[in-house]
C-alpha cells in the first residue's frame with residue numbers, strides 16, 4: 001500500500017484539537033506541514049505557542065494516533081517548534097474567530113463593540129467606571145448599552161438614578177415564530193442615549209437575590225440572548241468581582257467581548273487584576289486596556305496624597321502589553337454621584353475631565369464600527385431576521 005500524501009495527512013490533522021483553544025491544529029495554523037518518506041515514515045511539523053507548552057505530549061500523542069492509523073504509514077515523528085510573537089498573535093485571532101463561529105446567537109448587533117469592565121478584586125470601582133464611561137460616551141452622541149452582569153450585587157440603576165421596569169415585548173422571530181424579549185430601560189444622555197438592563201429593574205433593591213451560580217449565568221444569558229437591544233455603538237458590561245462562572249460564561253456567550261481591566265494603584269490590586277487579564281487570555285478575549293481608579297486624592301488646599309500607592313495601573317498595562325487608558329482620581333463627586341444617581345462624568349470636576357479623557361482613549365483603542373459599507377451591518381441585516389432579533 002502506498003504512503004499517504006500531504007493532503008491526507010492534513011485531513012487527519014483536523015482531528016487533532018487543542019483543548020484549550022477549542023479548535024483543531026490546522027484551523028489554528030499550528031500544523032506546519034509534513035514530509036513522507038517512500039517507506040511510509042511521516043514527520044509532522046507542529047508549531048506550539050511556547051516550547052514549554054503543557055499540552056505538548058498530549059498533542060504529540062494525538063498526532064501519532066491520528067496520522068499513525070492512516071493506511072500506508074509505518075511510523076510517525078512529531079517535530080515541534082515554537083511560534084514567533086507574530087504567529088502567536090495570528091493564532092489568537094484564529095482562535096477568537098473559531099470561538100465566534102461556535103458562539104450562540106445573541107441579540108446584540110454585530111457592529112456593536114462589547115466592552116466588559118472587569119477586575120479580579122471587588123470594590124475597585126468597576127461599576128463607577130462603567131456608569132461614568134457609558135455617560136461620557138453617550139454624551140458624545142453615541143448609543144451605549146449597559147448590561148449589569150453583577151446579577152446578585154447590581155448597582156447600576158442607583159448609580160444612574162434610573163428607576164424603571166424591564167418590559168417584555170413580542171418579537172417576530174424569523175422562522176421560530178413569536179417570542180418574548182426584554183426591552184432595556186432607555187434614557188437620553190446629551191445627544192446620545194443609554195439602554196440599560198439590570199436585575200435592579202426586575203427586583204427591588206432590598207430584595208436579596210440568592211440565586212445559585214447556574215441561575216446567575218442564565219440571567220446574564222437572557223440579557224445577551226433575549227433582549228431587544230437597539231443599534232448600539234457600544235455595550236458596556238459591568239462585571240461582578242472575581243474570575244468565576246459569570247466571567248467564563250460571558251466569554252463563551254460573547255467571545256467578541258473585549259476587556260477593560262480596572263485596578264487601583266496598589267500592588268495587591270494590580271496582582272489580582274492580572275488574574276482577570278489571565279482569564280481574558282484563557283477565554284480568548286482581547287484586553288483593550290487598563291484603567292487605574294482611585295489614583296490619588298487632591299485635598300481642597302491642593303495637596304496631593306497617593307492614598308493607595310502609585311504606578312499599579314501602568315505596571316499592569318505593561319505586564320499585559322496594552323495601554324493605560326486613564327487614571328481616575330479619588331473624588332467625593334464620584335462617590336456621591338453614585339449614591340444620588342448623578343454620574344460625576346456629567347460635571348466638570350478633575351475626575352470628570354479624566355473620565356472624558358478615558359472616553360477618548362476608549363474611542364481610539366476600540367473605535368466605533370461605522371455602519372457605512374460595513375460588512376457587520378450587512379451581517380446584521382441578514383442575521384437579524386433569522387435569529388429573531390428585531391422587535392416590533
Ligand SMILES: Nc1ncnc2c1ncn2[C@@H]1O[C@H](COP(=O)(O)OP(=O)(O)OP(=O)(O)O)[C@@H](O)[C@H]1O
Nearest residue numbers: 122123124125126127128241329330331334335338
Ligand atoms: N474615583 C473614585 N473616587 C471616590 N470614590 C470612588 C471612586 N471610584 C469608586 N468609588 C467608590 O468606591 C466604592 C466602590 O466602587 P464600585 O461599586 O464602583 O466598585 P466595584 O468594583 O463595582 O465593586 P464590586 O466589586 O462590589 O462590584 C463606591 O462607594 C464608589 O462610590
Ligand SMILES: [Mg+2]
Nearest residue numbers: 126127150155
Ligand atoms: Mg460593581
